[in-house]
Amino acid sequence: MNALVPLPVLLPLCATGVSLAFGVRLARFQRFISVAVLTAVLALSVTLMIAADRQGPLSVHLGDFAPPLGITLVADRLSGLMLTVSSAVTLSVLVYSLGQGMADRDKETPVAVFHPAYLILVAGVSLTFVAGDLVNLYVGFEIMLVASFVLLTLGGTGPRIRAGSTYVIISLFSSMLFLTAIAMTYAATGTANFAQLAQRLPDLPLGVQTLVQAMLLTVFAIKAAVFPLAAWLPDSYPTAPAPVTAVFAGLLTKVGIYCMLRTETLLFPGNRLGDLLMAVALASMIVGILGAVAQTDLKRLFSFTLISHIGYMVFGIGLATREAYGGAIFYVAHHITVQTSLFLVAGLIERRGGTNELTRLGGMARSAPLLALLFFVPAMNFAGIPPFSGFIGKLGLMRAGVSDGGVWAWILVAGATVTSLLTLYVMAKIWNLAFWRTEPPGQAAYGTVLETADDSDDDEGPGPDRIPGTGDEGVGPAPAGRTVAATLQGQAVTTTVRPPRAMTAATAGAVVLGLAFTVLAGPLTAFTDRSAAELISRRPYVEEVLGP
Amino acid sequence: MTMSVSLLATAVVLCAVGGILMLTRPLTRILLGAVIAGNGINLLVLSSTGSAGAAPLLYGVPLRRVTDPLPQAIALTAIVITLATTAFLLAMAYRSYQLTGTDEVHDDLEDRRIFLRAEVLGERAELREEYRAEPGRTRKERARYRQERHRLRARLRADRALQARGRDAGGDLWHDVLGADPEDYVNDTHDDRGAAG
Numbered sequence: 001m002n003a004l005v006p007l008p009v010l011l012p013l014c015a016t017g018v019s020l021a022f023g024v025r026l027a028r029f030q031r032f033i034s035v036a037v038l039t040a041v042l043a044l045s046v047t048l049m050i051a052a053d054r055q056g057p058l059s060v061h062l063g064d065f066a067p068p069l070g071i072t073l074v075a076d077r078l079s080g081l082m083l084t085v086s087s088a089v090t091l092s093v094l095v096y097s098l099g100q101g102m103a104d105r106d107k108e109t110p111v112a113v114f115h116p117a118y119l120i121l122v123a124g125v126s127l128t129f130v131a132g133d134l135v136n137l138y139v140g141f142e143i144m145l146v147a148s149f150v151l152l153t154l155g156g157t158g159p160r161i162r163a164g165s166t167y168v169i170i171s172l173f174s175s176m177l178f179l180t181a182i183a184m185t186y187a188a189t190g191t192a193n194f195a196q197l198a199q200r201l202p203d204l205p206l207g208v209q210t211l212v213q214a215m216l217l218t219v220f221a222i223k224a225a226v227f228p229l230a231a232w233l234p235d236s237y238p239t240a241p242a243p244v245t246a247v248f249a250g251l252l253t254k255v256g257i258y259c260m261l262r263t264e265t266l267l268f269p270g271n272r273l274g275d276l277l278m279a280v281a282l283a284s285m286i287v288g289i290l291g292a293v294a295q296t297d298l299k300r301l302f303s304f305t306l307i308s309h310i311g312y313m314v315f316g317i318g319l320a321t322r323e324a325y326g327g328a329i330f331y332v333a334h335h336i337t338v339q340t341s342l343f344l345v346a347g348l349i350e351r352r353g354g355t356n357e358l359t360r361l362g363g364m365a366r367s368a369p370l371l372a373l374l375f376f377v378p379a380m381n382f383a384g385i386p387p388f389s390g391f392i393g394k395l396g397l398m399r400a401g402v403s404d405g406g407v408w409a410w411i412l413v414a415g416a417t418v419t420s421l422l423t424l425y426v427m428a429k430i431w432n433l434a435f436w437r438t439e440p441p442g443q444a445a446y447g448t449v450l451e452t453a454d455d456s457d458d459d460e461g462p463g464p465d466r467i468p469g470t471g472d473e474g475v476g477p478a479p480a481g482r483t484v485a486a487t488l489q490g491q492a493v494t495t496t497v498r499p500p501r502a503m504t505a506a507t508a509g510a511v512v513l514g515l516a517f518t519v520l521a522g523p524l525t526a527f528t529d530r531s532a533a534e535l536i537s538r539r540p541y542v543e544e545v546l547g548p
Numbered sequence: 549m550t551m552s553v554s555l556l557a558t559a560v561v562l563c564a565v566g567g568i569l570m571l572t573r574p575l576t577r578i579l580l581g582a583v584i585a586g587n588g589i590n591l592l593v594l595s596s597t598g599s600a601g602a603a604p605l606l607y608g609v610p611l612r613r614v615t616d617p618l619p620q621a622i623a624l625t626a627i628v629i630t631l632a633t634t635a636f637l638l639a640m641a642y643r644s645y646q647l648t649g650t651d652e653v654h655d656d657l658e659d660r661r662i663f664l665r666a667e668v669l670g671e672r673a674e675l676r677e678e679y680r681a682e683p684g685r686t687r688k689e690r691a692r693y694r695q696e697r698h699r700l701r702a703r704l705r706a707d708r709a710l711q712a713r714g715r716d717a718g719g720d721l722w723h724d725v726l727g728a729d730p731e732d733y734v735n736d737t738h739d740d741r742g743a744a745g
Contacts, residue, residue: 142629156643165653172582179589187596235656
């Protein structure tokens with residue numbers, strides 16, 4: 001069973017090679033490889049999660065070097081859960097992007113670079129989840145980042161380059177900081193292995209420990225977009241293609257949260273910086289959601305809510321009790337899924353209405369009832385309306401805060417409540433503007449069919465025989481039902497009113513996954529609780545890596 | 549653990565130079581800054597070995613005196629990663645140059661919006677103060693005052709409309725929002741649907 005641990009990293013990497021070698025000629029083969037590999041990774045992740053739950057953490061020493069020397073990969077309950085959720089989400093986003101045809105038909109993408117970059121991204125994310133030492137964590141981050149650079153600037157259009165440069169520079173800076181932190185840690189302890197660090201760090205002087213902890217937390221906070229370090233996010237995410245934004249928003253920030261959870265529990269128990277973490281959590285929640293209130297662009301708005309809800313997870317980490325860690329882990333799983341589905345819905349809205357600008361949308365509840373439903377369910381889930389998992393996650397965190405009983409904990413509980421209400425307000429605003437009201441005057445052209453185009457070939461996803469110019473040029477798709485007057489080929493094309501079925505199906509899949517957390521809330525909270533207990537006790541992890 | 553001061557001093561200087569370069573606007577300078585600072589940090593990683601020993605080979609050197617090879621491995625990894633990122637940044641700087649004629653990093657949209665708002669509000673306050681300073685006013689002056697305020701409001705609205713249009717799928721965000729002067733659009737009201745909202 002231990003031999004399975006490296007596979008979620010290795011499979012996508014090998015598939016990338018195959019995809020690059022054959023993909024340019026055989027687009028269909030490339031698509032097949034991506035879907036097959038991600039499905040396999042999902043199956044593997046579920047297996048790993050169950051195995052880690054049954055028999056404790058699994059570890060593998062690559063090349064059979066003993067722990068301080070070689071590379072160690074570890075999968076415990078937390079890693080297993082993160083792997084499972086992330087691979088489920090990446091698979092659904094891949095299907096969505098196949099439906100959108102962004103992967104290979106888009107004029108903005110000169111080479112079929114989407115699939116290889118996407119697979120590398122998956123490999124990088126998986127590596128960070130199973131990395132057993134700081135250096136591998138760093139490498140995992142870098143793999144993920146370089147792939148994300150490519151995906152974010154896909155096609156190299158103006159807005160993407162503009163937004164991408166901010167992102168690249170910030171990422172470069174945080175990587176440098178991370179490397180410095182690794183150098184410090186290594187100079188102080190002589191090891192980079194998590195299990196050994198867990199044993200050696202307590203012997204260091206308190207100042208050194210705090211310095212290392214603060215450095216690492218800063219790096220992860222940049223990745224996770226915690227408030228004072230989050231300014232880059234709302235500017236850089238929204239310009240990317242919808243599936244890319246969805247997977248970034250869902251996964252990459254949560255990788256930062258995962259690293260915080262791992263280092264705070266394993267390396268720096270005792271929660272010395274708890275108050276600081278809670279303060280930034282509060283600031284993230286409030287500032288993020290106020291930013292969202294001010295926005296009228298759907299994707300930017302969702303980016304701000306993303307920052308705001310990162311605050312909830314940091315709150316859990318700052319409390320540092322078993323209950324709080326359990327709540328935070330549950331919230332991470334919930335948030336990955338829901339945030340991704342919201343961004344996927346934003347892509348569908350853009351495709352349907354031709355814009356993401358709320359002031360120019362309207363009447364979609366009538367013209368696109370299925371889309372309205374697909375938005376409504378994750379939106380309510382996100383705002384934390386009772387039957388949904390968002391409510392359960394928030395409830396868990398607030399209960400942990402109340403039972404902690406400190407001043408900061410109470411302030412945070414109040415802040416979390418306010419944020420939750422404001423989230424509901426924001427979601428209601430989107431609902432009212434985009435779905436419920438009648439179309440604003442002069443907007444009736446959006447979403448109506450001028451000329452019934454052949455719907456049927458849209459349903460099969462992208463095919464090589466499709467007419468170029470059916471809606472994927474330019475910054476985004478043309479509004480449904482609008483005639484695109486002059487394309488490069490000089491053809492006039494009317495876009496179909498219905499988004500490709502694969503896109504809708506993938507979005508529905510993500511929404512259903514979010515609902516599954518509600519149905520399976522009992523087993524899942526039990527699992528996250530066990531996982532939190534394992535994180536706090538630290539012994540299973542250390543013993544698995546170093547031997548009893 | 550003993551540490552070479554010269555190595556540390558070099559690292560500090562490189563990081564400082566790189567840091568300053570990274571704070572500038574053009575992407576090429578940022579790139580240079582990233583390379584220099586990256587080298588500085590690699591030196592920092594190397595200096596975490598402590599005092600240097602023999603080369604870390606398996607045969608021919610006394611095993612107790614070799615340098616710790618792990619920081620060297622870390623530094624090598626970092627060098628490779630920096631190479632890849634440098635290549636990417638170069639491509640991006642070139643692409644930016646192709647598209648806009650400069651390779652400067654542009655303002656955040658929010659920043660621009662807040663800046664414009666602050667500017668308009670400041671101008672309005674100034675105008676009001678000037679108006680209220682003298683009590684007696686002819687009708688003509690009142691009309692001029694109202695016209696000025698109208699102009700300011702129109703400017704804000706035009707910019708908002710611009711941004712809204714920039715978000716339309718067909719609109720080119722780059723030229724509409726960032727490249728062109730909002731003054732150009734003040735009279736362009738026939739397509740100003742975003743302004744109403």
